[in-house]
Amino acid sequence: MKEFNLISRIKSGITLNDKSLIKGIGDDCAVIQESNRRLLVTTDAFSEGTHFKRKYFTPSQAGAKAAAVNISDICAMGGIPRYMFVTLGLPKKDSGAYAESLMSGMIKYAENYGVVLAGGDTIRSEKIFISVTMIGEADNGFLSRSGARPGDRIFVTGCLGDAKAGFEILEKKGNKNLKDFEVLPVKKILIPQPKFAEGRLLLMSKCVSSCMDISDGIISDISRICEESRVGAEINAGLLPVSPSLKTAAKINKKHAADYALYGGEDYELLFTVPESKLKKFARFMCGYGLTFFETGKITAKKGVRVIKDGRTIKENYLKAWKHF
Amino acid sequence: MKEFNLISRIKSGITLNDKSLIKGIGDDCAVIQESNRRLLVTTDAFSEGTHFKRKYFTPSQAGAKAAAVNISDICAMGGIPRYMFVTLGLPKKDSGAYAESLMSGMIKYAENYGVVLAGGDTIRSEKIFISVTMIGEADNGFLSRSGARPGDRIFVTGCLGDAKAGFEILEKKGNKNLKDFEVLPVKKILIPQPKFAEGRLLLMSKCVSSCMDISDGIISDISRICEESRVGAEINAGLLPVSPSLKTAAKINKKHAADYALYGGEDYELLFTVPESKLKKFARFMCGYGLTFFETGKITAKKGVRVIKDGRTIKENYLKAWKHF
Structure with missing residues (x-):
């Protein structure tokens, strides 16, 4: 000091x-x-x-x-x-x-x-x-990583993978003369917007069994919730929200947008779980706040994280996760 | 996290x-x-x-x-x-x-x-x-740097300058084969002992008008109290407590022990002030706790920090202060 x-x-x-x-x-x-x-x-x-x-x-x-x-x-x-x-x-x-x-x-x-x-x-x-x-x-309790139970549904608060695409754009050409589809990904990596309102509402809903922010990528971060909650998880790659900008960026790089969404970090969206029995209550509570939430998988009793992609189930190796810059 | x-x-x-x-x-x-x-x-x-x-x-x-x-x-x-x-x-x-x-x-x-x-x-x-x-x-109020008033007496909780001597010993010969007089100064720079009991008692006495720890040397640190309290200070170099070890170390280096005490940092003793009207109450309160406190000067209305040394008053230039390693 x-x-x-x-x-x-x-x-x-x-x-x-x-x-x-x-x-x-x-x-x-x-x-x-x-x-x-x-x-x-x-x-x-x-x-x-x-x-x-x-x-x-x-x-x-x-x-x-x-x-x-x-x-x-x-x-x-x-x-x-x-x-x-x-x-x-x-x-x-x-x-x-x-x-x-x-x-x-x-x-x-x-x-x-x-x-x-x-x-x-x-x-x-x-x-x-x-x-x-x-x-x-x-002021009124808090959300933690340790309350997820088998059967809970996994949600995210927004599009994933943009920050990773933004990172690649910056590495390749810097921050000048950006094309339209490059603006959003670059903004997401440079100026993240923490989900303050979302976190407060998730807490107030009293429907959320676990929550954390996505800094290292959904695969890496869901594995932390699984570890703290002693459960496993299945992520459905087809359900991950991806932006039109990311789709364009992935296409140009000849990569799959879903791979950005699965393994890219630094999106700072919230990742949370809701027990099946509270899904209706949760939807009713959130209705009218103008926020979007995307269901992307479910918690399982079987340990480990698996991804369902093109109809196949792949056991995830966490080492693939985002390693910042 | x-x-x-x-x-x-x-x-x-x-x-x-x-x-x-x-x-x-x-x-x-x-x-x-x-x-x-x-x-x-x-x-x-x-x-x-x-x-x-x-x-x-x-x-x-x-x-x-x-x-x-x-x-x-x-x-x-x-x-x-x-x-x-x-x-x-x-x-x-x-x-x-x-x-x-x-x-x-x-x-x-x-x-x-x-x-x-x-x-x-x-x-x-x-x-x-x-x-x-x-x-x-x-739990019961706190001490700050901003309450010193003209006339308050300035105290320290223990010997000053040892850490600086310890630093010089380490720089010169390292931590091996220390002579008797080198042990305490080296210990003081390597393993400081924050004055927990002293701080608690100073607070409980309700007699202390300002307090801080000495990390950069008494001259530099009293100037911070002066700044926050909008006052000045006079430090009497002859009253600064110095250890026998420091005296030996200074003598060998052909320096004055008082200069170590004035300008050496990292002693982590407490530096505090007591209004004159509360000196007796303070002495009564502290009596029996087995702690020592050394009066080393007083707060003045005149701004700036002055040192009284060998009968002369020297206006201090803070830039002389301890610059860590």
């Missing part, structure tokens, strides 16, 4: 008006007043080379995405993101304008989700990294 | 028995239940080269010290450290035994202070870094 002049400088322009944050930057610790609530805390690090490349991420986008992946973790549990604490690793040459732009991009993005920067530290490092600790509130 | 298999592996041998920690590692976020309490949150990063060198820090000591500097921030506010979240940046070659040893050293050290590892992340990096977010409780 020391030597964070950079943040102080940026924050001096921002008015803090958060009654729970009794002390922010400027003391040994931030002080948060919470009465009778549960807190959700998550830590995710975001680094140059592994999670972003500066040749096509602006500093502001890199900062925003580091906040986004942490906000997404809070959303995946149905919580309300509130405070973030940031450690910034910086090469000497980037400690001026680059760092200011990164932090101000991060702060502005986070504000859209009601998140306040409450503290941080900077250190010298050879490559840029952004380590974020995000604190959120769980 | 993903891909932290290393931590999961280490934690599988540890029994968690903390009723407030409802969910730990294994979900998107850790869940902490707090009723009607204030939380203290601090983030400090600790990196190879800048904060430790592996030629004389064992991995276990590096992990312990990263926890210590964060625990110290909680102690400086009179709080109870509770949960830590860790991002570990690792070169590929260190992701095995080195990382396990680092994390297990950190977990064991933190346990001595009642701190539980509640989550984390690992990323690939060229040099090792350890970014820690520590959450503590403030």
Whole structure:
């Protein structure tokens, strides 16, 4: 919490008006007043080379995405993101304008989700990294990975595979002169939109047995739900929602859109399960909110993850999963 | 909160028995239940080269010290450290035994202070870094940097300058074949002991107007209290507590022990102020706890930090302050 002049400088322009944050930057610790609530805390690090490349991420986008992946973790549990604490690793040459732009991009993005920067530290490092600790509130229970039971249906909140296609486009041609079908995939990898409203509604529906966000791809992530819930899963590749943009991108690359949807990561959609007995109640509850949910498979008593594709069942090898950049 | 298999592996041998920690590692976020309490949150990063060198820090000591500097921030506010979240940046070659040893050293050290590892992340990096977010409780108010007023007396909880002497010894000859007078300074830089009991008692005394921990040296750190409290300070160099070991080390180096005490950092003693009107009450309260406190100067209305040394008053230039390694 020391030597964070950079943040102080940026924050001096921002008015803090958060009654729970009794002390922010400027003391040994931030002080948060919470009465009778549960807190959700998550830590995710975001680094140059592994999670972003500066040749096509602006500093502001890199900062925003580091906040986004942490906000997404809070959303995946149905919580309300509130405070973030940031450690910034910086090469000497980037400690001026680059760092200011990164932090101000991060702060502005986070504000859209009601998140306040409450503290941080900077250190010298050879490559840029952004380590974020995000604190959120769980005011009315929370969703977890461990409640899936055999027979539960598996859902996702939106199209999968776009982020992977966006990644390939950026690697191949960068962020300039994008064709129409390239815009959405590139936006999805550069500026993810955590599913805040969706997470809150899934929690409020009281119909959801397990939930997480898709950061490593549906196959890899459903296997985590299976592990925590001690069950297995069947994913129907034909039911995975894919965007028209992804279909075009896949076709040009002579690949199958379903493979992007199955193994591509970083879409930050929510992956959740609903017991069969609650499907009607769930549909009734969600009706009218204008959100879409796609059923893509079911939980099984038999362990392991299997994919049904073109009528055949394939046992999945998780090692195929998305390995970020 | 993903891909932290290393931590999961280490934690599988540890029994968690903390009723407030409802969910730990294994979900998107850790869940902490707090009723009607204030939380203290601090983030400090600790990196190879800048904060430790592996030629004389064992991995276990590096992990312990990263926890210590964060625990110290909680102690400086009179709080109870509770949960830590860790991002570990690792070169590929260190992701095995080195990382396990680092994390297990950190977990064991933190346990001595009642701190539980509640989550984390690992990323690939060229040099090792350890970014820690520590959450503590403030059950009965907290100490801050902003309450010092002119006339308040300035105190420290123990000897200053040893860590700097220890650092010089390590740089010169490493950690082997230490002479008697070298043992304490080296221990102070390698394994700091945050002043938990002191912080709690300072808070309970209700006599302390400001407090922080000394990480960058008393001159640099009192200037932060002055800044937050909008006051100045006078430090009496002759009153700074120095250990016999430091005196010997300084003599050998043909330097003044007082210069180590004034400008050396990383001692992690507490620096605090007591209004003159409360000095007697403070002495009565502290009597019998077996702790020592050293009066070293006073707060002034005149801004800036001055040192009284050999009868002369010197205006301090903060740039002289300790720059870690």
